[in-house]
Amino acid sequence: xxxxxxxxxxxxxxxxxxxHEHEHHDNFITKYxxxxxxxxxxxxxxxxxMFWALIGGFLSTLFRLQLGFPDMNLEFLRPILGGWIxxxxxxxxTFYLALVTMHGTIMVFFVLxxxxxxxxSNFLIPLxxxxxxxxxxxxxxxxxxxxxxxxxxxxxxxxxxxxxxxxGWVVYPPLSAxxxxxxxxxxxxxxxxxxxxxxxxSSLLGGINYITTVINLRTxxxxxxxxxxxxxxFFLTAVIGLLSFPVLFAAALLLVFDRSFGTSFYLSDxxxxxxxxxxxGGSPVLYQHLFWFLGHPEVYxxxxxxxxxxxxxxxxxxxxxxxxxxxxxxxMLGITILSFIVWAHHMFVxxxxxxxxxxxxxxxxxxxxxxxxxxxxxxxxxxxxxxIFTPGMLFSIGLVSFFISGGxxxxxxxxxxxxxxxxxxxxxxxxxxxxxxxxSFFGLMxxxxxxxxxxxxxxxDAKLGYIHFWLTFxxxxxxxxxxxxxxIAGFPRRYYSxxxxxxxxxxxxxxxxVSIAAIITFAAQAIFLFNFxxxxxxGRKATLNPWNSTTLEWTTPIHPGHGNWPGExxxxxxxPYDYSKPGAAEDFIPQHIxxxxxxxxxxxxxxxxxxxxxxxxxxxADLVANESKH
Amino acid sequence: xxxxxxxVGALLLLSVVWxxxxxxxxxxxxxxxxxxxxxxxxxxxxxxxLVFLVGSGALMFWYSxxxxxxxxxxxxxxxxxxxxxxxxxxxxxxxIVFLITHILLFVFPxxxxxKEGRKASFYPENHKLxxxxxxxxxxxxxxxxxxxWMAWSDITAPAPEKAHVVEIMGYQFAWDVRxxxxxxxxxxxxxxxxxxxxSHGIDFTDKNSIDDFPSPKVVIPKGEPVLFKIxxxxxxxxxxxxxxxxxxxxxxxxxxxxxxxxxxxxxxxRAELKNPEFEYEIACTEICGxxxxxxxxxxxxxxxxAYQKWLSEQKTFIQQNPSLAEGLKxxxxxxxxxx
Numbered sequence: 001x002x003x004x005x006x007x008x009x010x011x012x013x014x015x016x017x018x019x020h021e022h023e024h025h026d027n028f029i030t031k032y033x034x035x036x037x038x039x040x041x042x043x044x045x046x047x048x049x050m051f052w053a054l055i056g057g058f059l060s061t062l063f064r065l066q067l068g069f070p071d072m073n074l075e076f077l078r079p080i081l082g083g084w085i086x087x088x089x090x091x092x093x094t095f096y097l098a099l100v101t102m103h104g105t106i107m108v109f110f111v112l113x114x115x116x117x118x119x120x121s122n123f124l125i126p127l128x129x130x131x132x133x134x135x136x137x138x139x140x141x142x143x144x145x146x147x148x149x150x151x152x153x154x155x156x157x158x159x160x161x162x163x164x165x166x167x168g169w170v171v172y173p174p175l176s177a178x179x180x181x182x183x184x185x186x187x188x189x190x191x192x193x194x195x196x197x198x199x200x201x202s203s204l205l206g207g208i209n210y211i212t213t214v215i216n217l218r219t220x221x222x223x224x225x226x227x228x229x230x231x232x233x234f235f236l237t238a239v240i241g242l243l244s245f246p247v248l249f250a251a252a253l254l255l256v257f258d259r260s261f262g263t264s265f266y267l268s269d270x271x272x273x274x275x276x277x278x279x280x281g282g283s284p285v286l287y288q289h290l291f292w293f294l295g296h297p298e299v300y301x302x303x304x305x306x307x308x309x310x311x312x313x314x315x316x317x318x319x320x321x322x323x324x325x326x327x328x329x330x331x332m333l334g335i336t337i338l339s340f341i342v343w344a345h346h347m348f349v350x351x352x353x354x355x356x357x358x359x360x361x362x363x364x365x366x367x368x369x370x371x372x373x374x375x376x377x378x379x380x381x382x383x384x385x386x387x388i389f390t391p392g393m394l395f396s397i398g399l400v401s402f403f404i405s406g407g408x409x410x411x412x413x414x415x416x417x418x419x420x421x422x423x424x425x426x427x428x429x430x431x432x433x434x435x436x437x438x439x440s441f442f443g444l445m446x447x448x449x450x451x452x453x454x455x456x457x458x459x460x461d462a463k464l465g466y467i468h469f470w471l472t473f474x475x476x477x478x479x480x481x482x483x484x485x486x487x488i489a490g491f492p493r494r495y496y497s498x499x500x501x502x503x504x505x506x507x508x509x510x511x512x513x514v515s516i517a518a519i520i521t522f523a524a525q526a527i528f529l530f531n532f533x534x535x536x537x538x539g540r541k542a543t544l545n546p547w548n549s550t551t552l553e554w555t556t557p558i559h560p561g562h563g564n565w566p567g568e569x570x571x572x573x574x575x576p577y578d579y580s581k582p583g584a585a586e587d588f589i590p591q592h593i594x595x596x597x598x599x600x601x602x603x604x605x606x607x608x609x610x611x612x613x614x615x616x617x618x619x620x621a622d623l624v625a626n627e628s629k630h
Numbered sequence: 631x632x633x634x635x636x637x638v639g640a641l642l643l644l645s646v647v648w649x650x651x652x653x654x655x656x657x658x659x660x661x662x663x664x665x666x667x668x669x670x671x672x673x674x675x676x677x678x679x680l681v682f683l684v685g686s687g688a689l690m691f692w693y694s695x696x697x698x699x700x701x702x703x704x705x706x707x708x709x710x711x712x713x714x715x716x717x718x719x720x721x722x723x724x725x726i727v728f729l730i731t732h733i734l735l736f737v738f739p740x741x742x743x744x745k746e747g748r749k750a751s752f753y754p755e756n757h758k759l760x761x762x763x764x765x766x767x768x769x770x771x772x773x774x775x776x777x778x779w780m781a782w783s784d785i786t787a788p789a790p791e792k793a794h795v796v797e798i799m800g801y802q803f804a805w806d807v808r809x810x811x812x813x814x815x816x817x818x819x820x821x822x823x824x825x826x827x828x829s830h831g832i833d834f835t836d837k838n839s840i841d842d843f844p845s846p847k848v849v850i851p852k853g854e855p856v857l858f859k860i861x862x863x864x865x866x867x868x869x870x871x872x873x874x875x876x877x878x879x880x881x882x883x884x885x886x887x888x889x890x891x892x893x894x895x896x897x898x899x900r901a902e903l904k905n906p907e908f909e910y911e912i913a914c915t916e917i918c919g920x921x922x923x924x925x926x927x928x929x930x931x932x933x934x935x936a937y938q939k940w941l942s943e944q945k946t947f948i949q950q951n952p953s954l955a956e957g958l959k960x961x962x963x964x965x966x967x968x969x
């Protein structure tokens with residue numbers, strides 16, 4: 001036994017040296033640009049996502065100015081917006097639509113899909129399952145650069161003379177197919193479609209990698225029943241993306257055909273701009289089916305990773321195992337499967353057969369059950385914990401709050417009879433901004449604060465984090481909660497102004513309040529940006545395991561190189577939530593500590609596993625010893 | 631000049647914030663609080679959750695009660711009473727869940743905030759609890775779904791045969807209204823027939839279209855079923871009549887429909903709201919381009935007798951513009967009464 005240990009240590013040292021030689025070849029381009037290291041790719045996704053979040057947030061402050069202060073002279077925006085401000089100092093109504101469209105597209109796809117999944121799936125999957133890197137580092141690199149190209153194309157579209165796409169983020173045809181109907185459906189829409197094709201390619205490359213890595217590259221002992229919930233979430237998210245993004249691709253492709261090659265998939269019986277078009281036989285509702293076949297799972301693509309991150313952060317900072325680990329996994333599996341068969345609840349009043357509407361109402365309200373289970377499990381995890389409010393923990397609790405608030409309003413909208421009145425009103429805006437937008441954004445923030453020490457080897461400033469949290473948390477509620485009232489009053493979405501109708505000619509005060517809250521909340525993100533970039537260089541140096549966490553990423557060095565562990569990858573002997581185990585000296589036992597080393601805290605069934613474990617360890621040691629003889 | 635002063639002011643403010651931040655950091659290093667697991671901030675954050683719970687809860691109740699009459703639009707259709715009832719039942723059910731979960735979510739952080747020496751309880755699972763809170767939402771959901779489904783089936787059932795038909799056609803950026811005339815059957819249309827004098831593309835060789843007539847507003851009788859036949863000429867639109875609790879997309883190439891029974895005349899609603907200017911309105915709720923926010927049509931609900939009188943006074947398309955009948959067979963022209 002003793003010789004075996006020595007032998008294995010020798011191999012460790014040997015590998016370590018190999019590794020160093022490797023790293024010397026890194027230059028700027030291979031280290032920061034065309035890197036295949038999953039950690040650097042994650043950072044690329046994160047920083048790009050932050051850039052897009054700023055653009056998307058900025059666009060929203062522009063249209064909130066219009067909605068909250070309809071009489072304001074916006075002349076001061078002319079340096080940025082140029083001709084989109086008319087002579088009277090008003091925002092152009094077409095550009096208003098372009099603003100809401102780009103805000104939605106950017107936030108949903110670039111920030112909450114790429115920025116969230118791209119960052120944390122990349123960063124955490126290899127680190128938490130014990131792998132040296134992704135299954136294919138090259139594909140991973142491609143994934144980022146496809147995303148980058150997609151972003152460049154979308155960014156260019158913002159500066160077109162005819163404006164970017166303006167038909168809403170769902171880009172329903174015929175509006176998105178006909179340049180005569182809205183100028184944004186010209187070049188702007190073409191660039192939107194090209195950008196989305198690149199984005200879909202990026203998502204698929206990433207998703208295939210995540211799935212392959214989780215299935216194939218788990219370290220010894222890391223069975224599926226020992227995976228942290230983050231990994232389960234990322235894994236299922238990737239599965240959803242892999243199955244649903246191709247359908248969006250198909251939808252986009254048919255739209256390209258209709259726009260450029262004279263086909264009639266979505267177009268029929270149209271008389272526009274004084275001319276009857278030749279297209280007949282197409283159906284705009286077909287596009288809606290295809291779009292929402294991605295569009296609805298997309299909601300879970302942005303939400304599941306956030307929920308996964310939250311599970312991890314809450315368990316760690318409550319110093320308690322996540323309650324109902326298996327129930328959490330089953331809930332996520334349930335959500336994954338159900339997410340594919342609820343899409344048409346976005347289309348209750350689209351003219352779709354009402355019987356189909358009934359079916360989708362049943363399926364939709366079923367999905368509320370696993371979501372409810374998750375909330376109850378989070379609450380029980382907090383119960384009788386020993387809660388430490390790190391910024392990550394605060395954002396996780398905030399997420400649970402948004403998930404409840406926004407989730408409950410989903411029960412109204414999923415009920416087709418009630419949806420007749422609420423569809424496409426501000427009630428919907430309030431609903432999805434809370435449950436999908438803000439909840440996922442808070443998951444992203446929780447993740448950044450929690451894993452920043454692992455990313456950069458330094459800590460973010462906690463006090464600034466608290467201020468950032470409270471301003472953002474209160475701010476988000478001040479923005480979106482009032483929208484429920486406006487929505488119940490029937491205010492429709494995507495309206496440039498409210499004065500044309502008597503039933504909407506009220507609540508100017510509330511709209512002003514919302515706009516002010518939005519601008520303050522947006523400005524508060526500067527605190528985060530400062531904290532992020534300042535701490536990257538000047539933050540307090542992190543310790544190896546600053547949150548006393550159990551998962552594998554904290555067993556790597558403070559600055560893990562390419563390959564993550566200098567020596568052998570640790571073996572996993574237990575589930576990831578051994579916090580505050582009775583009998584244990586510390587309030588956490590990392591996953592790589594064998595059960596045989598913790599007889600004082602083992603549960604009865606674990607005590608039986610100790611024998612098996614020792615057996616395996618002995619075989620392992622023999623193997624290593626044999627190998628080093630050669 | 632002012633710009634310069636503002637810039638200097640902002641710069642000064644930023645540097646003050648910067649100094650405060652640095653001093654705060656240095657103080658915490660001196661105090662060694664960066665080495666502690668939980669500092670005084672932990673207590674502050676725990677307390678702030680309680681403050682948030684009480685503060686925002688009070689704000690919510692106060693505003694919801696104060697503004698009730700403003701956000702609760704009066705109902706003017708039979709099915710609207712049912713859907714609103716469902717809405718408020720759902721509001722009560724979800725409201726209770728909302729309150730309970732939020733009270734727990736914000737009280738737990740206060741109650742179980744970090745205390746040195748205390749150990750969290752190791753409580754990884756409880757199957758009974760899991761089954762309980764899977765089953766209870768399941769049952770509640772089933773109740774909501776079934777009541778919603780019954781209402782939905784009634785609302786979307788075929789319209790009664792005697793329903794008064796009104797065609798509403800959306801285009802950028804207005805609605806056009808067509809009535810079927812005495813026969814209560816709308817004539818055929820073809821989008822290729824649309825031109826400056828025939829904005830609906832009505833096919834006047836179809837006998838049913840001869841007595842069709844346009845109207846600048848939607849006039850409908852109180853207490854009798856009305857069927858909106860909805861279509862679009864260019865892009866998607868959506869007919870939304872908020873007081874009728876009515877919404878249906880207008881789709882080019884695919885006519886849609888929605889039937890309902892109005893329950894209050896415009897006059898009655900004016901009296902109820904003490905607003906002599908009140909009108910029922912139709913708005914567009916599907917993004918359709920630049921003028922999306924301005925697609926307004928007025929609905930006037932009148933007593934059935936007044937409705938019949940109004941119907942008899944209307945002039946058909948052909949009466950208004952005899953040139954539309956050019957090229958028709960002479961017997962059709964006779965029917966149209968323009969020979």
